[in-house]
Amino acid sequence: MASLGALLEGIASLAVILDARETFIAIPSGLALVQYTFRLDPIACYFNLALAVVTLAISIYSFGYLDGFAPQKPLGVFCFFYALLLISLTVVFTAANALLFLIAWEMMAVAAYFLVSFDHEKTENRRAGLLFLVMSHVGTGALILAFLLLGTWAGGFDFATFHLARHSLTPLRQGTLFLLFFFGFGVKAGMVPVHIWLPAAHPAAPSNVSALMSAIVIKTGIYGIIRVSFDFLETPPLWAGLLVLFAGIASAILGVLYALIEPDLKRMLAYSTIENAGIILMALGATLVFQSYGRPMLAGVALIACLFHIFNHAVFKALLFLSAGAVVHATGTRNMERMGGLIRPMPLTALCFLIGAIAISGLPPLNGFVSEWLAYQALLGGFGSTPSLTRMVFPVAGSLLALTGALAAACFVRAFGIGFLALPRSSQATQAHEVHVSMLAGMGFLAALCAGLGLGANLLLPIFDPLTVALLGVQMSGNLTMAGGIALSSGSPRGGTVAPAALAGLLVLLSLLAGVLLATWWRRGRRVQGPTWDCGLPGLTEYNEYTATAFSKPLRMIFAVLYQPRREILAEFEVSAYYPTSVRFETEVDPAFETHLYSPLKDWIIARANWLRTMQTGSIHAYLAYIFVTLILLLLFGVRS
Amino acid sequence: MTEMLVKSGVQLVLLLLVAPLISGIVKTLKARLQTRRGPDVFQPYRDLFKLMRKGMVIPDTASWIFSVTPYIVFATATLVGLMIPMTATDAPLSLFGGVLAVVYLLALGRFFLALAGLDTGSSFGGLGSSREMTISAIAEPAMMLAIFTVALGANSTNLSEMAQAAVSQSWKFLEPSQMLAFAALFVVLIAETGRIPVDNQATHLELTMIHEAMILEYSGPYLALIELGAWIKQLVLMTLLVNTFFPFGLSSDWTVAGLGMGLVVYLGKLLGLACFIVMVETTNAKMRLFRVPELLAVAFILGALALISTFLF
Amino acid sequence: MSFIHDPEFGNRIITLMAALVLVLQIATAGQRWLISTIRLFALQSFLLASIAGIIAYFNQASHLYVAALLTLILKAWLLPLLLERLVEKVGIRQEIEPLINVPLSILISGCLTLVGYVVAESFYHPEETSVRAALGHNTLAVAISLFLIGFFTMLNRRKAVTQVLGLLFLENGLFLAAISLTYGMPMVVELGIFFDVLVAVMVLGILVFRISETFDSMDVSKLRKLRG
Structure with missing residues (x-):
């Protein structure tokens, strides 16, 4: 356990040193590795620096944190995916080739999925993981499409090629690409309205992973948008x-x-x-x-x-x-x-x-x-x-x-x-x-x-x-x-x-001044502990305290248009409505994006999928026939073009 | 450096002396307008001295947040007071932060005050914190728009620069944009200082309390610090209003003669604004809490119109 | 006292008053009391009359004095008086609930102002530097905003009286545009419009009275019941 943690920390600190050096020199240096190229330009290094700093803290934290999981959970698995996530993040930030970038991007999503559903005994967590995976792939789909289009138009999949070819793209193509990239990266960045996976997935993960995801993983989306708008396009x-x-x-x-x-x-x-x-x-x-x-x-x-x-x-x-x-x-x-x-x-x-x-x-x-x-x-x-x-x-x-x-x-x-x-x-x-x-x-x-x-x-x-x-x-x-x-x-x-x-200095100074003021004047006074005013009821208990729901009530009322709150009060009484024997209060806020955007979308997709099901006869001959027809069509298509 | 220290010292003394006075003036005027005799204008000083010499009770549910808050409230208000021009156009510490820092430092004080309200465990405290944070949150956009308007006129967020720009064209306040921004900021002032259509400083009824509910558990010197902080905050906001929109009489240097003259005019302007506040407080009834957003929406639109006016009129 | 004859000074005053007119207009969007709305209208009409008077003074357009006077008498005094009487007679003093809640309608009014400015901007030719062009540019934006917000008030409110008021606000916008752009329309047209408004208000007033007698309410959405 401890050794694994140390390993993680080693990776982290190594990344720190590496990044610190590169960031300060900040020279774009290319390194060819088979067909995969990495580039450590200032922007990549900046994101890596953030990654390294956060990872260092999280890894130290994980020593104590993971102890809590120790007997029941496979910590080795956890550490494997944690390390995989870190590596893929580093690669995402430094990749200089679209294919490498996409592979790392997918690896990141998969690693994150396993970490999110690490606590998989709860259905809620499994659902969160699934939602994360689905949304992530919707985004990735847009990205793959965008990279393929860009690659075709630019004639190559290296980021450098994209950069050189950007002036030859028509405004329409640039606009299309921008929209596709923006959507694809926006999903990862947690942009509204494609944010719904985030509040489900981040809390479901163990807290050190939540920290890493919120701190760094969503920044990959921002990194992508920056990269696209300054590097790939005019x-x-x-x-x-x-x-x-x-x-x-x-x-x-x-x-x-x-x-x-x-x-x-x-x-x-x-x-x-x-x-x-x-x-x-x-x-x-x-x-x-x-x-x-x-x-x-x-x-x-x-x-x-x-x-x-x-x-x-x-x-x-x-x-x-x-x-x-x-x-x-x-x-x-x-x-x-x-x-x-x-x-x-x-x-x-x-x-x-x-x-x-x-x-x-x-x-x-x-x-x-x-x-x-x-x-x-x-x-x-x-x-x-x-x-x-x-x-x-x-x-x-x-x-x-x-x-x-x-x-x-x-x-x-x-x-x-x-x-x-x-x-x-x-x-x-x-x-x-x-x-x-x-x-x-x-x-x-x-x-x-x-x-x-x-x-x-x-x-x-x-x-x-x-x-x-x-x-x-x-x-x-x-x-x-x-x-x-x-x-x-x-x-x-x-x-x-x-x-x-x-x-900050002046605040401290002025507080000291107030302290001196108090010390000189406050001679006769005593400082005693006493109970908080409880309105004459016997003793203050936690039931007197203001709750979180009550605290946000005024804002819930003011922004009722957005929240569409639903409220249900159920009072049981015997004699008079003014003396209830028990009161049940329930309040709920309409998750607007889920009900008004995603549910109809989901229903639509399921309806279309049902329609497709008629194709799925289950007969092996039918499937062979599909393959055969497709083959012929492809052949004809190939001949034509 | 020494110059800055001397200026800060002078302004600090001014702040500490004038802030309770203005509060007293408002209270007295209000009483007179409501045909009560009321205390004289120096009552706040007496309250302060009395509180300073009393013992204090700390609720046994409270943590160190409760004890730290009075200092933070006092320090933020005072620091902000040193960053705004009071009698001379160049404020002692204007280099350290402009109007944005003013807004956010006041927010820091409010943040701790709201925490202290929750810290006592009393439901009054929670209620006060909740309402205070709500109202300040919806007042913020209007305030920012009005500030944007003024800052654009001066092309700076530095308060001394803003005062200088205002002095150099002293009839500017007749422009629609300035008037609208003034109106917007005035509404924000009412909301931020807990004045009547929004909050009532004199009440201790749970239905209507906002600011008072948060500090219900404070007593003795801590209460004195918080009250003093609140008065200074009120003075700061009033000063912001009178000196950026009506910059007459701001002296351009820190000579004794200039300061004396500046001080007289400054107090006169404050008195005028105080009268205006008293009028508003006396002629209006307190609004229901959920009507307050309407008032602040009006302030927001006034701020937006002010901005539109800067490039049209 | 040379500034008293300086058209530039006149412009400043007019611009300021136009801004006030706009503020009053937006205030109506947040107003629940019928009587206050009527008084706001009176105040706005008073300001409009003053604007007309000032334009007349600085530009020696003497026929505008007549328009100013008519506005003063009709819109700032007579119509508010009639409407107040009507409201008292019907006995409904408060708009229960606009279709869109108050903060939101205020915000929408703000957006409509922005639209007004955008439209006015498109008419603006910066190369025309004359005082008159600048004045027209400023007040046209206000006028269009008045028109739009008046229309929005008619849409948003349920009570027949507020709808009448919306119409009046709308007409105020037209009047402002007319006096500031062309220094007023021909006399006959102007008189016609004034007369028109007066008659419209009277007819609507009677109608309101009838509606409230028939349906025990001023809610125009109840007119739907008239359908067979």
Whole structure:
């Protein structure tokens, strides 16, 4: 067990070293391996760096985490697929050939499938795995089609060939390819409306795998879209950028709204992944729009916002999934309503979750704030410098980004407040205990990274230079730092600045000031412990506490158009309706995409499949006849062309 | 560096002195308008001193979040106060963060306040947190649109730059875009400071509480810190409103004469805005919680119209 | 006091008032009380009359004074008065439920404004730099938005009185377009329109009264029952 873990960690750290070297040198170097080619250009290395960092933390964490599974589960199998997933991810990011890319892509999906259904005793998990596999293949189908078309038109399957041939493609072909790629990669990225597999699959997997999937696997989709729009095709037209932007807005808003009402901690995090994928797509869409208007500097700001948020999300989402995993490990439930009060038995896990929650809500001075700040600056710049109607898109996007941020904050206040604070809500929560030290180490590493990436953001900007040069041909870091490098600037000389490290320092300073103020004045006072006000009822119990469902109730009412909530109250009474003997309350939210989009689609497919069934007679002669007819048709077709 | 320290010190003192005063003025004016005598304008200072010297009760269900929150609320509000221009166009710490940082720092304070509300285990706290996060979430888009409008006029999100741009064209507030943005931000101010159509600072009835419900368990010096933080936040938002839309009298330097003049005009403007707030509070009834989104939708549309107006009118 | 004769200054004032008119229009979309809607209409008409007066003053278009005066008397005083009486008589003071809920209708009104601006943009020729062209450009957008939102109000509301009000708002939009683009239509046409509106409101008022007597409600969707 331990040796396997060590092996994983070895792989991880090896990847770190490898990537660190390549990223900083950032020279595209080709390496021929039979017919498979790998390319380590800046963009591939950047994604690999994220992979390596997250994997390092997850592998450390897994030491302690997998102990819980030890006797009943085949850990060897788990580790095999985990390693396979890591390898295929690395290959996906570095492949320089369409076929190799697709093979790795499939390997990734298969490995992820086995990891998702690792806990296969539960039907729910098996269903989640199946849904994941089906959706993944729908996406892959689009990708295969796109690559085949591109390969035919470009005359080769090397990425380099695609790059060279891009000017010879007609706009119609480019548009078709873009749509196919966007759909195919969008499925993996968790874009609305093809996101439905994500909230099912991510929570079903063991938490370390959930972390890896949410942090990195969905980023392969984003990587694909970036690769396609900057490498394979010419500068995408305006509509493509706007399409990405709108898809991003929809994903961000819907993702966070569904996260808000989810009582399952891990599903909530999965929905929040959709939201963050949306934010990333928004920044990417803005980049494409700016590029189609020929404004490289603005595109640079938006691209850095996009790339930085990719890394940041990888870090804090992994952190949150790992802490959620620790909580599930300790309490045995994923339902927030049955947690509560965990900050006392599990103080360090709680702290890690809190740091992740602050970071993902985009609050200063952590890393989420920095990337969202850059996104706002790009959107603001977009309003001032694009022609008439398109410009209205940016402030609307900006205000919806603000809405997303505020809702995310509400969502994580709910998760932390209900899950970790106040009184335990169940016996499992009372008996919770702090987790293994290796798990804490893994989480602590990521939490420190959240702080580091936020406070030191201005020092990290030069890392993005090779990336922006490669994709847009501009060098940004000089424009984005100000005042001797302590402040981040919006790019224009008098635009706007922010200095996260200084803000953090000042916050501490002012808190100390308040402390001094209190210490000097507060002489006579005493500090006593007392019971919380319980409205005169005998003692405060967990039944008095606000629940997660109640917390999101106002928002459920406000956005009732989207949620279509269903509510059922069943009160039994004997004498008067005012004195019920028992009340049953049930509330449910209509999963809009499932009922209105996928169910009709499923019914349609099943109807068509039934129709096809008439062909399946079961007679061996009939099948032979089919083959025979097909053969003849193919022969004739071959002769004709 | 020393210059920045001196400026910060001066502005810090100003913040701490003016914030309770404005709160007192609003309370007194409101009482007078409702034909009550009410306390005099210095009552908040007395409250503060009284609370500072009292003992405090910490709920035994609460964790360290409860004790940390007052400091964070106070620190974020004060830090934001040092980033906005009060009497002079260049704010002491405007380099460290512009209007976006202001919005998000206030959100950080709110984040912890909402956690503290949940931390006590009381259902009041949860109720307050839930409502506070909801209202702030739906106020955010309107606020961002209005801010975008102003930032575009100045071509910057830096608050000092924005004030400078506003000073250089002082009749700008007559433009429709500015007026609409002002209206939008005013609604947001009402919502964020817990004023009447949205929330009521004076109530302790569970049906109507929002902000007060979250801090129900606080007492003594912690309550003092939170109250002071809330007053400073209110002052900051009011300052943002008066100084970006009506930038008269902002001094361009930090000389004593300039500051004195600036301070007088600044207090005058604040008094005007306070009167306006009092009028709104007195003439309106508190809305039902689920009517608040309508008000904020109006604010959102006002913000959107403001933006449209910037490139049309 | 030279600015009093400066058309540029006049334009600024008109633009500001046009923006206010638009805000009032959107406020109606969020209004539940019938009386308040009527008062908003009166206020809007008052602003329109002032705009007409200002245009007349700065452009020496004296026939617009007549239009301004007529608007003032008819739309800002007489029609609101009639409608208020009607509402009191019928005794229904509040719109129970618009077809689309209030926040959403406000948002839709905002979108319609955007549409108005887009349409106005397509008429705009930047090479015409005259004051008049700029003024037309600004107010045309507002006028089209008024028209669209008025129409939307008619669609969205159930009560007959609000539908009448929608029509009136719509007409206000037309009036604004007319006075700002061409400094008013020929006198005869204008008088005709005013008269038309007056008659329409009276007829509709009587109709509303009849509907409410017959069906005990002002809900126009109940008119469906008239079908055989």
